[in-house]
Amino acid sequence: MTPTLRFVLCGSVDDGKSTLLGRILQDTRQVFADEMERVAEDSRRYGTRGDAADLALLVDGLQDEREQGITIDVAYRAFETPRRRFIVADAPGHEQYTCNMATGASTAHLAVVMTDARKGILPQTARHTRIVAMLGVRHIVLAVNKMDLVDWDRDRFEPIAAQYWAEVARIGVTKVQAIPVSALTGGNLTRPAAESPWHNGPTLLEHLETVDAERPADRQPFRMPVQYVNRPNPDFRGYCGRVAAGTVSPGDQVLVSPAGTPAEVESIVVWGGERQQAARGDSVTLTLQPQVDVSRGDVIVAAGEPLEVADQFQARIVWMGDEPLTVGRPYRMKLHTQEVGATVTRIRHRVGVSDGAELAAAHLKLNDLGVINLATTRPVPFAPFDESRALGGFILIDRATNATAGAGTITFPLMRAANLSWQAFDIDRAVRAQMKRQRARCLWLTGLSASGKSTVANLLERRLVSGGRHTYLLDGDNLRHGLNRDLGFTEADRVENIRRVAEVARLMVDAGLIVIASFISPFRSEREFARSLFEPGDFMEIFVDASVEVCARRDPKGLYARALNGEIRNFTGVSSPYERPVNPDVHLDTEKLSPDQCVKLVVRRMEDVV
Amino acid sequence: MKRYPWLSALESEAIEIMREGIAVAARPVMLYSIGKDSSVLLHLARKAFWPAPPPMPLLHVDTTWKFREMIAFRDRVAAEAGVRLIVHTNREGVDAGITPFTHGSACFTEAMKTVALRQALDAGRYDIVFVGARRDEEKSRAKERIFSLRSPTHQWDPKAQRPEPWNLYNTHLQTGESLRVSPLSNWTEADVWRYIAAEEIPIVPLYYAAERPVVKRDGLWIMVDDDRMPLEPGEAPRMRRVRFRTLGCYPLTAAIESDAATLAAIIAETIATDHSEREGRLIDHDDEASMERKKREGYF
Numbered sequence: 001m002t003p004t005l006r007f008v009l010c011g012s013v014d015d016g017k018s019t020l021l022g023r024i025l026q027d028t029r030q031v032f033a034d035e036m037e038r039v040a041e042d043s044r045r046y047g048t049r050g051d052a053a054d055l056a057l058l059v060d061g062l063q064d065e066r067e068q069g070i071t072i073d074v075a076y077r078a079f080e081t082p083r084r085r086f087i088v089a090d091a092p093g094h095e096q097y098t099c100n101m102a103t104g105a106s107t108a109h110l111a112v113v114m115t116d117a118r119k120g121i122l123p124q125t126a127r128h129t130r131i132v133a134m135l136g137v138r139h140i141v142l143a144v145n146k147m148d149l150v151d152w153d154r155d156r157f158e159p160i161a162a163q164y165w166a167e168v169a170r171i172g173v174t175k176v177q178a179i180p181v182s183a184l185t186g187g188n189l190t191r192p193a194a195e196s197p198w199h200n201g202p203t204l205l206e207h208l209e210t211v212d213a214e215r216p217a218d219r220q221p222f223r224m225p226v227q228y229v230n231r232p233n234p235d236f237r238g239y240c241g242r243v244a245a246g247t248v249s250p251g252d253q254v255l256v257s258p259a260g261t262p263a264e265v266e267s268i269v270v271w272g273g274e275r276q277q278a279a280r281g282d283s284v285t286l287t288l289q290p291q292v293d294v295s296r297g298d299v300i301v302a303a304g305e306p307l308e309v310a311d312q313f314q315a316r317i318v319w320m321g322d323e324p325l326t327v328g329r330p331y332r333m334k335l336h337t338q339e340v341g342a343t344v345t346r347i348r349h350r351v352g353v354s355d356g357a358e359l360a361a362a363h364l365k366l367n368d369l370g371v372i373n374l375a376t377t378r379p380v381p382f383a384p385f386d387e388s389r390a391l392g393g394f395i396l397i398d399r400a401t402n403a404t405a406g407a408g409t410i411t412f413p414l415m416r417a418a419n420l421s422w423q424a425f426d427i428d429r430a431v432r433a434q435m436k437r438q439r440a441r442c443l444w445l446t447g448l449s450a451s452g453k454s455t456v457a458n459l460l461e462r463r464l465v466s467g468g469r470h471t472y473l474l475d476g477d478n479l480r481h482g483l484n485r486d487l488g489f490t491e492a493d494r495v496e497n498i499r500r501v502a503e504v505a506r507l508m509v510d511a512g513l514i515v516i517a518s519f520i521s522p523f524r525s526e527r528e529f530a531r532s533l534f535e536p537g538d539f540m541e542i543f544v545d546a547s548v549e550v551c552a553r554r555d556p557k558g559l560y561a562r563a564l565n566g567e568i569r570n571f572t573g574v575s576s577p578y579e580r581p582v583n584p585d586v587h588l589d590t591e592k593l594s595p596d597q598c599v600k601l602v603v604r605r606m607e608d609v610v
Numbered sequence: 611m612k613r614y615p616w617l618s619a620l621e622s623e624a625i626e627i628m629r630e631g632i633a634v635a636a637r638p639v640m641l642y643s644i645g646k647d648s649s650v651l652l653h654l655a656r657k658a659f660w661p662a663p664p665p666m667p668l669l670h671v672d673t674t675w676k677f678r679e680m681i682a683f684r685d686r687v688a689a690e691a692g693v694r695l696i697v698h699t700n701r702e703g704v705d706a707g708i709t710p711f712t713h714g715s716a717c718f719t720e721a722m723k724t725v726a727l728r729q730a731l732d733a734g735r736y737d738i739v740f741v742g743a744r745r746d747e748e749k750s751r752a753k754e755r756i757f758s759l760r761s762p763t764h765q766w767d768p769k770a771q772r773p774e775p776w777n778l779y780n781t782h783l784q785t786g787e788s789l790r791v792s793p794l795s796n797w798t799e800a801d802v803w804r805y806i807a808a809e810e811i812p813i814v815p816l817y818y819a820a821e822r823p824v825v826k827r828d829g830l831w832i833m834v835d836d837d838r839m840p841l842e843p844g845e846a847p848r849m850r851r852v853r854f855r856t857l858g859c860y861p862l863t864a865a866i867e868s869d870a871a872t873l874a875a876i877i878a879e880t881i882a883t884d885h886s887e888r889e890g891r892l893i894d895h896d897d898e899a900s901m902e903r904k905k906r907e908g909y910f
Binding site: 003004033035043059062063072075076077080085097100102103205227231232235238240269270280281282283296322332389390393395397402403404537 | 614616618619622623625628631632633637656657659660661663745746748749752753755768771772774775776777780782783784785795796797798800801883885886888902
């Protein structure tokens with residue numbers, strides 16, 4: 001039995017979660033006298049119970065929460081009883097704070113789902129249940145609260161419990177304990193309620209103290225994602241990580257995934273010595289013999305039990321970003337200790353909150369649940385989430401804002417990556433670039449229509465070619481007539497347009513060319529994606545800057561006039577946003593600089609970055 | 611750690627968090643306050659990166675009003691751990707003559723701790739800042755993420771915290787932003803003491819009960835640590851058997867009467883007490899939600 005039980009309190013707003021937690025803390029004597037004094041003071045100021053102490057104020061720790069009387073973010077509280085130690089996450093009930101609730105649920109062994117005896121199972125009750133189940137929680141307590149307000153009526157409690165059992169059975173949760181409680185009176189929380197002699201089950205605390213909620217760890221093969229390579233001197237290379245599954249001892253045969261390199265565990269190094277075994281949950285440092293190549297993001301696994309490696313997955317996801325999830329948009333994916341580029345290739349469906357229906361969806365919005373297909377930019381070692389929380393859970397990070405945009409769980413790989421490593425050819429881009437006596441790279445010009453990109457690109461290419469360089473100019477028009485002619489101007493199509501352009505540019509740089517890419521490329525995340533395809537220094541973002549007013553005045557193709565008339569939809573700068581580069585490698589102000597001056601600036605910058 | 615089986619799990623979790631921070635950090639630093647939590651944090655850093663010394667410097671914001679025993683302890687411990695110690699004091703504050711007696715605790719704390727910390731962080735351009743904060747210390751800390759984002763002006767926005775599922779910490783930063791990383795988030799005060807006992811971690815002797823010169827102010831015992839403390843007419847330091855639950859600036863940190871002179875006695879007292887440890891901190895009482903406000907302003 002795990003010595004610390006982590007549980008999350010969830011359910012709809014006003015079901016009494018914070019009050020219930022405050023009551024448990026008080027009844028198990030976890031609340032200090034000075035804390036209680038503060039609660040009494042706060043209750044008079046913000047409380048909802050007249051002069052009685054509003055126990056929710058024990059845990060609603062933010063000023064805004066106390067003022068509004070709601071829970072906004074998850075609060076964690078550790079407490080002990082003589083039988084067990086607990087960490088409880090008190091999660092917000094409002095739909096708009098669902099992602100905070102998911103944060104609290106992700107680390108929980110058990111969820112206490114609350115519902116109001118007068119209201120029964122609400123859509124938010126069902127949503128929270130679905131999310132905790134998706135995030136790996138297998139044990140649920142249904143706490144039917146406010147029983148004091150329905151006279152502890154058994155005929156109120158039992159239909160709610162029955163309905164809930166039927167619903168959770170459909171999503172694969174089988175370990176449900178239903179308990180009638182009153183957070184206000186404390187009935188069936190830490191002591192049995194005299195009013196409910198018909199309840200034969202345990203009190204809430206009793207159940208929490210005795211439930212065995214951890215997955216069995218035995219007989220799982222050894223897995224340890226490498227977090228950090230410790231190299232204090234040339235003689236020592238230690239691989240630091242936390243054991244995700246199984247056990248390890250010196251002398252064990254292991255493989256380094258994804259490369260599949262075999263090695264033997266030489267020692268388990270701990271402070272001031274070595275130890276003979278480490279098990280799941282232990283943070284350790286391993287040394288291997290021979291000293292093979294291992295980096296952060298690799299996984300050391302038991303020999304004969306290799307991890308699967310793939311670059312396409314089906315996954316469940318709860319969306320946490322303000323910007324909706326868009327097919328084709330590149331994200332960063334963090335999976336165990338590894339970070340890799342990832343693109344959602346398809347939204348299979350959105351999950352209906354209350355009934356689990358599979359709904360067609362073009363986007364996933366904040367707090368939506370969905371099932372997606374995902375492609376990573378290189379094959380990664382993983383395990384399905386149902387086998388391993390540690391190796392199958394991931395987050396997606398927005399490239400432009402760095403926001404944590406989604407939390408996902410890998411269901412299964414769509415295509416197993418047959419080759420575990422890329423084919424390495426003898427002739428590489430360095431050789432090809434050397435033959436041309438140049439440094440291959442991509443010069444990416446971004447800016448509004450009519451900002452001067454084509455003029456600068458054209459002059460720049462002429463300058464480079466006259467200096468003996470081998471170049472190629474990619475621009476919106478020449479690609480949209482061919483490779484990208486199937487794409488329109490919706491946001492999704494623009495994302496795909498830039499993705500293809502970036503991939504083509506990468507191939508050409510690999511061929512040893514200096515590629516000039518001239519595209520409006522209005523979205524920061526797409527430009528960041530393009531940059532991510534190149535080695536550091538091989539990609540230069542060149543911001544061709546002129547205000548919308550100036551561009552509209554220049555308007556060589558008459559496009560601004562038509563856009564302003566409403567004849568062209570999604571026109572950047574008029575009816576679609578342009579996200580200015582934050583830190584471009586070169587910033588060209590074409591309102592002040594001549595095309596010739598612009599080109600000189602770019603060439604000088606190219607000489608600086610060798 | 612056999613008696614408290616969760617301590618090894620807390621230790622492994624803290625080490626995992628530290629390694630995750632160091633793996634991505636360009637300019638890491640550890641805020642070192644010399645207190646018991648800092649002692650545990652430094653001990654964990656030594657364990658996490660052994661046989662290398664901790665790969666980050668310690669940063670101590672010295673208000674010039676710390677207990678003398680704290681400063682002596684700080685210098686000895688840093689040398690022993692083989693880590694670089696950076697000490698920063700707000701010189702403008704000193705030159706302006708700001709003291710807790712002349713300017714009040716709120717103004718003093720703002721100038722000599724909050725502003726001083728911002729100065730030190732700006733000077734070091736640190737991206738990953740390890741701190742010894744625990745969620746059980748205070749209600750707004752109970753809400754904070756383990757990897758907690760700070761704006762370029764070191765502000766915390768409690769309403770825009772990044773979701774933090776599982777142990778997948780998002781460490782991406784825009785220019786000037788930083789992360790406060792709290793490896794002890796899930797520890798309680800009792801856990802800290804039990805761990806100190808189990809690992810025999812050295813701590814400042816002020817935590818143990820001893821006869822010390824104190825005066826009673828507003829019902830709290832304040833230790834007279836040096837002759838800068840102005841005494842009221844007729845007020846004279848008395849010798850009392852006291853100890854400290856938390857350590858800070860001596861004029862702002864109240865002692866409690868106690869006979870606990872061993873770790874076992876401290877642990878017994880910690881579990882039996884019905885008062886929170888921050889009670890001895892004068893700054894927390896200044897106003898409602900003072901901690902949250904201080905954090906929004908960049909106090910850790």
